[in-house]
Amino acid sequence: MGPTEKTKTSVFTEIRKWFILALIALVLFFGYKYFTKKDETSTVEYDTALIEQQIKNVGKLVVTEGHFAEVLTYKDNKKYLGNLIAFEKKALVIVNADVTVGFDLSLVKYDIDSINKVVNIISIPKEEIKISTDLKYYDTESSRMNEFTGEDYNKIAKIAKVNIAKKIANSPLKKNAKNRLISELSKLLIVTKTMGWKLQYNGEEMDKETDLGLKIKG
Template sequence: MRNFLLGAAIMALLAFGIKYFIDQSNIQETELQSSDLILNQIKNVGKLVVTEGHFAEVISYKDNKEFLSGLFTAKKTALVVVNAKVQVSYDLSEIEYVLNKDSKTVVITKIPEPEIDINPDIEYHNLVSDLLNQFVPKDHNLIRKKVVKQLEEKVMSSSLVSNSENRLISELQKLYILTNSLGWTLKYNDTVIDSQAEIEKLID
């Protein structure tokens, strides 16, 4: 009887030990699967061309050159009509983050700035120039720079940027939902993201 009880106790300990190691193995495997899912979510985002729009602009270009201490001025003017295709995108492959499997934490340390791609189609009208102040390639370069600068200012205050930010927020929300469902914590630097509303604050 004593041998039977001893044998039963040994079998119970073996069974408990086997179950413990199986459970531990399952926990480690689950944690590995969780971290792989999060890594895939981050890597699969890729580059987002989030919004595209068209802008029109009319610019007056003037350039005056003075001669003989201001006694004579040579002028040139042009009316510049611009139609531009604009894309605003976030390259989320440039997101910087730290993934800690032990604490089950994903810390985003950097969110990239929006990239603005402007392709202007420039047409010149009413070109007028004096003999001593003719249009040269330098003028076209200056006009193009002025056009791009004005369009950048216009784009930054337009709905294109806000729409692209909404797309960025949507992608970050997917990451938050995934980490939250797996029992992980999502942070931006030292700030814990504990709601989808918190993500919107990251872009402000």
């Protein structure tokens, strides 16, 4: 084999070597990208599933209970002959009421952006107020011309509920219920921050519990 042929063989061998090295590099590069991408996808899927599970754990009925009592005096007059004759009926009523203020967190609407790692709370359900009253009648007075009827008892029950509702509005019961709501949602805030995600409420980032409090109470 002459010098020229040896040179050609050497060049060919060198080119083939570099070609093989380049091919190996490409295989390693795309293999790395494939497995790295797979790991990243798996991590995102795992984080998303974990956050969804935490939302389910938070999604329960948060209830604050209270008890109210009042004394109600009911009177009714039935008049005849142009108000010349009147027949009165009256009753002293002791009203005891058990009240619950609750938030059903399973009804919270939210959106999970797994690409940008953001959980956005869209809406929180309004509180549900339930009033259970127990009425006891004392010193009931009536006459055959103006007797107590079912309509009277229904009217008394409605008056009692209206009065209790006013007491609830002036009590800290609703505020306490919202504090419990904020406490439950703060668990989700802790999880998202720990995992490097963000928690938003209607697009506004919630960085700490007080942010949630201002948003919900406001």
